[in-house]
Every structure is written in C-alpha cells, then in structure tokens.
Amino acid sequence: xxxxxxxxxxxxxxxxxxxxxxxxxxxxxxxxxxxxxxxxxxxxxxxxxxxxxxxxxxxxxxxxxxxxxxxxxxxxxxxxxxxxxxxxxxxxxxxxxxxxxxxxxxxxxxxxxxxxxxxxxxxxxxxxxxxxxxxxxxxxxxxxxxxxxxxxxxx
Amino acid sequence: xxxxxxxxxxxxxxxxxxxxxxxxxxxxxxxxxxxxxxxxxxxxxxxxxxxxxxxxxxxxxxxxxxxxxxxxxxxxxxxxxxxxxxxxxxxxxxxxxxxxxxxxxxxxxxxxxxxxxxxxxxxxxxxxxxxxxxxxxxxxxxxxxxxxxxxxxxx
DNA sequence: GAGCTAGCTCTACCTGACTTCAGGTTCAGA
DNA sequence: TCTGAACCTGAAGTCAGGTAGAGCTAGCTC
Numbered sequence: 001x002x003x004x005x006x007x008x009x010x011x012x013x014x015x016x017x018x019x020x021x022x023x024x025x026x027x028x029x030x031x032x033x034x035x036x037x038x039x040x041x042x043x044x045x046x047x048x049x050x051x052x053x054x055x056x057x058x059x060x061x062x063x064x065x066x067x068x069x070x071x072x073x074x075x076x077x078x079x080x081x082x083x084x085x086x087x088x089x090x091x092x093x094x095x096x097x098x099x100x101x102x103x104x105x106x107x108x109x110x111x112x113x114x115x116x117x118x119x120x121x122x123x124x125x126x127x128x129x130x131x132x133x134x135x136x137x138x139x140x141x142x143x144x145x146x147x148x149x150x151x152x153x154x155x
Numbered sequence: 156x157x158x159x160x161x162x163x164x165x166x167x168x169x170x171x172x173x174x175x176x177x178x179x180x181x182x183x184x185x186x187x188x189x190x191x192x193x194x195x196x197x198x199x200x201x202x203x204x205x206x207x208x209x210x211x212x213x214x215x216x217x218x219x220x221x222x223x224x225x226x227x228x229x230x231x232x233x234x235x236x237x238x239x240x241x242x243x244x245x246x247x248x249x250x251x252x253x254x255x256x257x258x259x260x261x262x263x264x265x266x267x268x269x270x271x272x273x274x275x276x277x278x279x280x281x282x283x284x285x286x287x288x289x290x291x292x293x294x295x296x297x298x299x300x301x302x303x304x305x306x307x308x309x310x
Numbered sequence: 311g312a313g314c315t316a317g318c319t320c321t322a323c324c325t326g327a328c329t330t331c332a333g334g335t336t337c338a339g340a
Numbered sequence: 341t342c343t344g345a346a347c348c349t350g351a352a353g354t355c356a357g358g359t360a361g362a363g364c365t366a367g368c369t370c
Contacts, residue, residue: 008337010346020347021329029327039336041347060262065327090266097263101256107215108252111245127212127245165316175317176359184357194366196317220357311370318365328354335348340341 006035006043016052031055031069061093062100161190161198171207186210186224206230216248217255 013020026032027042032051034042051072058068071089107127114127168175181187182197187206189197206227213223230240 008346009348019329022327024348025328037336039347040349041336059327061266094263094266097259097266101259101263104252104256104259108249108256111216111249111252114241114245127208127215163316164318174359177357179318180358192366194318196366313368313370315368316366318363320362322360322362324359325356330353331351333349335346337346338344340343 005046007046007048009042009044012044012048012052015049017056018052026055026065029065029069031065031072058093061096063093063096160201162201162203164197164199167199167203167207170204172211173207181210181220184220184224186220186227213248216252218248218251 007015009020009023012018012023016023018026023032023042027034032044032048034044034048037043054072055068058071059065063071074085074089110127162170164175164178167173167178171178173181178187178197182189187199187203189199189203192198209227209230210223213226214220218226226244229244
C-alpha cells in the first residue's frame, strides 16, 4: 500500500487519533512539519507519530500547546526523542503531576473540614474564603490546569 | 451607612472578592439576582454573599458555571443553603475530588512506568496510547477539569 | 445645586485549542 | 480516462468565563 515511507494525512489521523483539523492546526502552530506532494498534499515522515504521542501525553499532563512547543524545541524535528530527552522531560512532568495532586488533596482536606458545618463563611470557610486560597496557587504554579488555578478574581 | 439591609454592587465586590463585571455576568447567567433602585442600580440581599461563597467554592473544586447553576437550582433564591443542603452537596464534591485525584495518580503511575523507557509508543505506551486512555474518563466522568478529560480527538 | 464617585448598558474583545465551512483540487484504483 | 474519496486553503465560528471601554446616569456629600 505504501510505495514510500511517507504517511498521508488520513493515515496519520488513523494511527494517531488526532483529527485532520488538529494536525493542520499543529502544523500552523509549528508543532509539526510535513512535506508536500507536487499537488500540495501533506506527507508525513514516520516520526511525527512519535511526536504526536508526545503531544498527547503532554496534553494529558495538562501542558498548554505553548509549553509543548517549548518542550519540542529541545527535540529537533530530524530525530526522535532519545531516552535521555524523555527521561528528563518525564521527570519534569512527574513533578507537575505531584503538585497538581497535592493541590487537589489540600482542597479535599479543606472540604472535609467543611462537610456538615454549613459555614461557607466568606470570612472563615476554607472552601470559599478568597484570602485563604490554596497555598500552592502562587505565580509559580502557572502550569496547573485552569480548574486548579482559580483564586479571587479581583485585583 | 446602611439605611436598609441591601448591599450595593461595590459592597458586594468588596466583601466577596468578585469583580463588578463578574457579578453582572453571573446575574445575566442566572446565578444571582438583585433588586434595583428606582434609578436602576443593583441592590443585593445579604444572602448573595453566601451564594457567592458557594460559587467560589464550587469553581475551586472545578465545576463549570453550568454545574454551579444546576447545584444552585436546588437552593431557592429566597433562602440560604441549609446545613443539609451543604452536607449533601459537599459530599458530591468530595467524590469528584477523589476521582480527579485518582485520575492524576493513574497518570502519574503511568508516567513512572515510562520514565527511562523512552518508548512513547502509540501502540503500548501508557502515556500516549489513544486506546489506553485513563479508564475513568468515560461518559460518566464529564465533570473532570478539561485537562483531565482528554482522549483521542476523533469520533 | 455642584461635584464626584460609583454605577448603568451595550457592544466588542480576549485566550486556547480547535472545528466548520465553502469552494475547489489531487490522487489512486479500475 | 474516469470517478469518488481524500485533501487543500483561508476565514470564520465555537466555548467558557469573563474583561474593557464608551458614553451616560444615580446618588451621596458638601
């Protein structure tokens, strides 16, 4: 079925699980590259599959596309990630995940201390007091998924 | 300073930590109500503070405004949440948080099993295989924060 | 009754990550 | 050579959860 080792858009769609529009979008955004046929259709080298795997994993961890782009900059297009690349990056991700888990656990503990109290006081309640927001959500915690990042909206 | 027990927009802003635009937005969206002066300015009953505390807590847990609206529908506008209301709802939230934490832990465990392997295989890797997505992310897990919900994008 | 702050509405805009659409083109197999 | 599926582009749309600004008004204080 293949006369070359290049993949069509459809094949990449099939094998990666991304939609055509997502693949085109990622290319526009510089996360992916593809060569073209004389007629202008995309042809993908096999290593894009690995790149896409990387992208999906990163998105699952909660990285933005911008952050994925940054991580991919370290992995030149011409080669697939080495074991060392992946080890370094996945250690970073592990740290992020731990932070996210901790943040949720703090939230849960706060909630536990609230169940049954019916307080929901703006002054004192762990769950709603705008000045008692979860400690980790400082400027350093930028990478948390949006849902974990929320603080008071003013200022 | 108060001739009545109604609060101005500014007072609610001050005491809740929400911005004026957020309060107006919530009103448009039906999460809040306010009466008006003859001149058209908003005047809030005191219990909106509690409602807002509830909203902030819910948002911290990761609920969408739509879900908050749903939860608030059970708390008629005229009364503040009873202890029973709050107990029931916070138990739900506790379950959600546990699910989110578990999902992240599964992700972390998958990552651990990956560190150093350099695999990232679309066929086998825990972190990227679209057919091996985290089990909890079924149709029932709709409420997870977006970053935890991602599966393959097709279909 | 002047002055000023706080408030009003309405419309437009923002980010992120894509999707959708219209209208046309290419490619592979028979 | 023909045909149908796959593919192309660029612009616009979507969604959530708001924010920003323009131009005008209310209401409190002196």
